[in-house]
Amino acid sequence: MTTTTIALVTGANKGLGRETARRLAVSGWHVFLAARDEALGSSAAAELSADGAQVSYIPLDVTSQDSADAAAGIVRAAAGRLDVLINNAAVAGPDAHPADTRAADLRAVFDTNVFGPIRVITAFLPLLRAAANPRIVMVSSGMGSIATTTDPRWKDLVRPTLGYPATKAALNMLTTQYALALGDIRVNAVDPGYTATDLNGHSGFQSLREGTDAIVELAGIGPDGPTGGFFDRNGPVPW
Template sequence: MTTTLITGANRSLGLETARRLLEAGHTVYAGMRDPATGDAARELGAIPVALDVTDQQSVEAAMASLPALDVLVNNAGILGDALHGVDDLDAQAMLRTLDTNVLGVVRVTQAALPLLRRSGSPVIVNVASGVGWPRWLSAPGHDEYPVRGIPYATSKAAVIALTVQYAKNLPEFRVNASDPGYTSTEFNGFNGHQTVEQGTDATVRLATIGPDGPTGEFHNRDGRIEY
């Protein structure tokens, strides 16, 4: 049985990822700040776990509660502040977003390594975004092009880079990043043109690869995004 932990799994893309991985036969631990908000995950058959990715003690306690771990999906993230350009941007806005979206990935991944190293086929999927892909941010016609906010885009670019670096340092793992695409969620006021199922295609595919699967790559639902 494959044991999987998904951060930020009480709603939206995290909850849909949990649903699909449960269908694939995984035992899913659904990380969330407050397990009292985990009724939807419980109804699916997932096991809610208190996990605040910005709190080291919370992260360590969550890991200590797991019996094993084969797949880690770093899904938790925030849109943050300073969404419209530079006039409302300051260092604190950057820090708040980076603390969750980047340092949160590092806290959880580092704490999970001892468990993952006991797995016969350890997998890490970091949920990034095309908004962190400079080529698309600068290309008219892409969904990402109109985005002006700096903290979120910067954080997701960092997630892509740290994915590549983790993959190089952990050759026995499969470590990849996924791009959900412009998916209809609370993040964008449900304006995205993809369903949450479509938005989890890449994450689910990367979470179910075997030891011969790709590593150090960035994928969307259509496949690998070439560097």
């Protein structure tokens, strides 16, 4: 008997999250599409379910532990476990020059991009541990790679800012530490690449499908798959 894989994708009403939910659902998984906006989340789930795929909207604001705990309660009641958690929800943060950026300007971006995944993992950890092959995918960015951002080849291509790159670098470190601490769960980070989304004003040169290739691949690894790694659609990438 085949058991349906249960997955949850945060920030999934649009962009990379929505495309990830779509691809996983059409492969036969039951996907919980998590979003903080009920109207947008419900609409996205309804559209993705139109052809018979299993996509269920679930309210989740990653800036609230109460919201994350409530979402876990919904999944617990509906499925009893969670096989795959994809921490995708993120905001761009301030675009100001570092010299013009104050600590207070960064609180919101850190609250979503760094503390958000911690809240969600805390809430869903018991459900992940109830799965036979639990996986966590952190949707990071090449902008969080110190090796990439200090590579002279990329100099002047992206304007320096403090918020988004710092939060993604922090998310990468969270990935390594969760992977070391949670030996029963495969935890990996993904760089989607420069993909056309609202986050960059659709200036990215990759399609949503290309941007979700690595997310989908890491979501589907077996118990002998990698953990504590950083990957894009072509393979491992430098921290």
